[in-house]
Each structure stands twice: as C-alpha cells, then as structure tokens.
C-alpha cells in the first residue's frame with residue numbers, strides 16, 4: 001500500500017470524498033483524495049494491482065518525480081449535509097474518501113450539527129488497513145463523534161494493525177448497524193471492492209436507507 005503525497009496545484013479545490021485523475025507515463029487513472037481541503041498537499045492511497053499498467057509504476061516514484069494531477073476534482077461520494085448519522089463501509093484503499101470526509105468534519109467546527117460517523121474498514125491483512133492507527137487514535141479522541149471498526153478477513157493478523165481488529169467480512173460487520181440505525185437520519189456509503197458494495201447495497205436498500213457508493217473496478 002502506498003501513501004502518495006503530492007504538492008497541491010495552486011487554486012486546486014475539492015470536496016472531501018472526491019477523486020482526481022493522476023497522469024503518469026501516458027496513462028490516466030482516477031484516485032480518491034485521502035487528505036482534507038485544509039492540508040497543503042494532496043494525498044492518495046494506492047493499492048498495487050497485480051499486472052496493472054499504472055499502479056505498480058506509482059510505487060517506483062521517487063521524491064521529486066513529476067506526477068500530473070488533472071485540474072478538476074470530480075465525484076458525488078461526498079458528505080450528505082442533512083444526515084446526522086453516517087455509516088461508511090470501505091475495503092482497502094476505499095478508505096481514502098472516508099478518511100478525508102471524517103477528518104474534515106471532525107476538524108471543522110462549522111460542521112455544527114455534530115453528526116456521528118461509523119467507519120468500517122476491511123482488508124485481507126494488517127497492511128491493507130491503511131490509516132488504521134490514525135483512525136483508531138481519532139476515534140479514541142472523539143468517541144462521541146466517531147467509531148472506527150477495522151476487520152481483517154483471515155484470522156491471526158491482528159497485532160500489526162495497532163488496534164483491535166476482529167476477523168470477518170466488513171460487509172457482514174455492517175449488518176448490525178444497518179439493523180439498528182434509523183434510515184430517516186442515516187446516510188450509508190460504501191467504497192472499494194464492487195462485490196462488497198453490492199452486499200452492502202442489498203442490505204441497506206431493503207431497509208430504505210439513502211446509499212452512495214463508488215466501485216474501483218467492475219466485476
């Protein structure tokens with residue numbers, strides 16, 4: 001997993017949750033911005049896709065190498081302003097938009113209505129739970145605003161995460177929240193693996209939640 005930090009182009013604006021196209025070696029791919037609008041840089045978290053054309057090459061970048069960032073951020077996976085409860089489900093680097101949204105909301109005193117965030121994050125191992133330590137610390141600092149629940153799929157990978165990660169599928173871990181939360185006050189989001197998104201979509205749509213998602217690829 002790669003946390004890729006680039007200088008923020010002058011005048012570049014975005015809303016937490018949005019994505020931008022990175023252009024490298026003649027290839028363009030969208031990546032969600034994991035930093036917040038108050039950061040002086042843009043950060044992305046990138047998974048190395050086996051046999052992928054562009055992502056493995058991003059891992060070879062050295063400090064100072066040029067990387068083109070498309071001028072405009074896009075995407076509608078942004079915070080629902082009317083919900084008081086936000087349930088977010090991420091697989092691996094699908095954490096990026098939610099890290100931006102949660103950090104921005106918790107940092108910004110104008111967020112006002114004190115919404116509560118529950119963020120479930122799944123990966124195959126500790127390394128895939130990128131930002132787990134930071135998010136665990138944030139949840140401990142503001143327990144009334146933010147709950148962070150990491151999940152690793154296979155057993156026996158807990159100690160490296162720096163937090164208590166139980167085992168099991170993240171979409172399954174979301175079910176008790178989907179049962180308990182009030183659909184009239186809650187926005188549900190999912191990002192990352194398309195199969196995980198479909199599982200969450202089926203569960204939330206049955207109960208009438210408003211749902212937003214972004215799949216990183218098509219099955």
Ligand SMILES: Cc1cc2nc3c(=O)[nH]c(=O)nc-3n(C[C@H](O)[C@H](O)[C@H](O)COP(=O)(O)OP(=O)(O)OC[C@H]3O[C@@H](n4cnc5c(N)ncnc54)[C@H](O)[C@@H]3O)c2cc1C
Pocket residue numbers: 019029030031032033044045046047048049051052053054055056093094096214215216217218
């Ligand atoms: C809206 C959007 C936002 C995205 N945000 C991020 C992000 O924040 N971080 C990130 O790492 N990636 C993100 N992606 C995926 C990213 O754009 C690239 O598709 C990915 O890095 C693979 O590019 P590649 O050139 O290496 O592989 P390619 O040569 O383009 O593709 C190889 C194959 O792998 C599939 N694939 C793409 N991503 C994955 C994956 N993660 N796991 C398994 N198979 C995959 C592709 O569909 C294709 O079939 C996002 C994609 C979309 C559509």
